[in-house]
Amino acid sequence: MCLTIPGKVIEIKDQNALLKTSSGVRQINIGLISRVKVGDWLLASIDLAVKKIKAKDAEEILELLSGKKITDTNNVSFKFREILKNAQIGDLTKEEIIYLLKTEGQEKEVLFSEADAVCKENLKDFICLHAIVEFSNYCANNCFYCGLRSENKTVVRYRMSISEIVKVANEAVNKIGYKMIVLQSGADMQYTDEMLVEIIKKIKAKSRCFIFMSVGERSVQCYKKMKKAGANGVLFRFETSNPKLYNILHPKNTLKGGLQNRLALLREIKKMGYYISSGPIIGLPGQTLEDLADDILMMKKLSVGMASMGPFIPCDGTPLAGESHGDVELSLKTIAASRLLIPKARIPVTTALETLDPQNARKRGLQSGANSLMFNLTPAKYRSKYKIYPNKFHGRDKDLEDFALYKGKESWEMLTREFKKYI
Ligand code: SAM
Numbered sequence: 001m002c003l004t005i006p007g008k009v010i011e012i013k014d015q016n017a018l019l020k021t022s023s024g025v026r027q028i029n030i031g032l033i034s035r036v037k038v039g040d041w042l043l044a045s046i047d048l049a050v051k052k053i054k055a056k057d058a059e060e061i062l063e064l065l066s067g068k069k070i071t072d073t074n075n076v077s078f079k080f081r082e083i084l085k086n087a088q089i090g091d092l093t094k095e096e097i098i099y100l101l102k103t104e105g106q107e108k109e110v111l112f113s114e115a116d117a118v119c120k121e122n123l124k125d126f127i128c129l130h131a132i133v134e135f136s137n138y139c140a141n142n143c144f145y146c147g148l149r150s151e152n153k154t155v156v157r158y159r160m161s162i163s164e165i166v167k168v169a170n171e172a173v174n175k176i177g178y179k180m181i182v183l184q185s186g187a188d189m190q191y192t193d194e195m196l197v198e199i200i201k202k203i204k205a206k207s208r209c210f211i212f213m214s215v216g217e218r219s220v221q222c223y224k225k226m227k228k229a230g231a232n233g234v235l236f237r238f239e240t241s242n243p244k245l246y247n248i249l250h251p252k253n254t255l256k257g258g259l260q261n262r263l264a265l266l267r268e269i270k271k272m273g274y275y276i277s278s279g280p281i282i283g284l285p286g287q288t289l290e291d292l293a294d295d296i297l298m299m300k301k302l303s304v305g306m307a308s309m310g311p312f313i314p315c316d317g318t319p320l321a322g323e324s325h326g327d328v329e330l331s332l333k334t335i336a337a338s339r340l341l342i343p344k345a346r347i348p349v350t351t352a353l354e355t356l357d358p359q360n361a362r363k364r365g366l367q368s369g370a371n372s373l374m375f376n377l378t379p380a381k382y383r384s385k386y387k388i389y390p391n392k393f394h395g396r397d398k399d400l401e402d403f404a405l406y407k408g409k410e411s412w413e414m415l416t417r418e419f420k421k422y423i
Contacts (some may be wrong), residue, residue, distance in 0.1 A: 116367050122344045135378075162199055194225075220268050236266055237281070238298060306348065
């Protein structure tokens with residue numbers, strides 16, 4: 001769902017008001033709200049005021065969203081300025097992306113500020129909240145980085161029943177107000193194609209929402225059936241675009257064709273009309289900045305609707321348990337560089353990033369080019385068992401949910417328009 005953004009009324013003319021928001025002043029219709037006066041704070045969805053709110057609540061949200069525009073560019077190199085110019089026409093070479101990933105000090109801050117500006121310019125003030133339901137932690141795969149890998153015998157495995165999954169999703173939509181539901185699991189073939197279809201149909205029968213499936217390497221037929229049943233998007237990372245690194249990290253995958261197969265499946269899925277969310281893990285052992293630059297170019301080449309990338313976090317019970325985690329700053333730079341190259345994509349602040357920096361990641365991510373959040377709605381009794389890495393962040397924010405739960409048709413129409421751009 002997309003957030004309605006707070007703004008302060010600075011002028012009123014009949015049914016319209018000028019609203020000052022974090023991205024400037026805009027005219028909105030105030031016909032739905034009674035007794036609006038100058039100085040009031042309103043929540044607006046596109047060009048319609050939907051609710052009066054307290055100044056304190058509004059300021060909290062604005063604080064989260066409003067990055068500082070850095071105008072002092074004295075200490076940045078000529079090369080950096082040229083790269084930013086090239087970014088304006090959506091064209092960056094691999095070398096230029098690597099330069100951005102290496103930025104430090106003033107150049108890094110300018111990169112974040114530019115990415116924030118590009119995000120606001122292309123997607124206005126809106127951010128999207130997704131509800132993720134992790135319905136099974138069984139996995140046939142053995143990815144080196146993932147705590148759910150089949151050889152990790154310390155995991156207490158669980159599967160949610162069809163009725164449990166449907167209930168959680170329907171409550172997320174109809175009680176809390178989510179419009180985007182992500183259903184995620186390990187590679188768990190106990191859920192047959194027919195069961196996945198049944199889950200999608202049952203959710204859609206009771207809830208108006210977009211469903212993203214994140215179930216990994218299933219057959220083309222399965223993806224076709226899920227699409228027909230009403231699934232809208234697929235969250236399916238390519239993990240790394242370096243085939244050698246991919247082979248090292250995925251010794252025994254369900255589809256044994258390596259990276260080429262995963263990418264081929266992603267392309268097939270896109271052709272079926274799904275909205276796709278994909279990207280890399282940042283900071284995998286053995287991954288170079290060249291690899292990461294290729295990953296960003298790969299997301300562009302795939303025309304992802306959502307660029308989903310998060311830092312690597314080592315997990316006990318995996319071969320990479322003793323490795324270092326991905327770097328927070330590098331993750332933010334990867335988000336920012338991706339925003340410059342793919343200006344209109346949704347980019348989430350991933351749970352992995354929030355796990356590494358629970359205090360600041362959300363705010364810093366949203367001010368460095370990200371515009372979406374994933375809130376975990378997996379039932380509490382299962383949550384700690386879906387341990388792809390340790391100490392997973394579960395901070396849902398009631399205030400943000402309240403802001404984001406605008407259920408009006410404008411919000412739905414806006415989302416539908418956004419989706420169509422990528423299908
Ligand atoms: N089975 C599905 C698939 O293959 O796409 C989805 C589930 S999988 C657990 C979801 C994602 O978690 C993976 O695509 C991977 O990027 C991420 N992940 C797994 N282990 C991780 C780790 N240790 N650190 C960061 N991300 C990790």
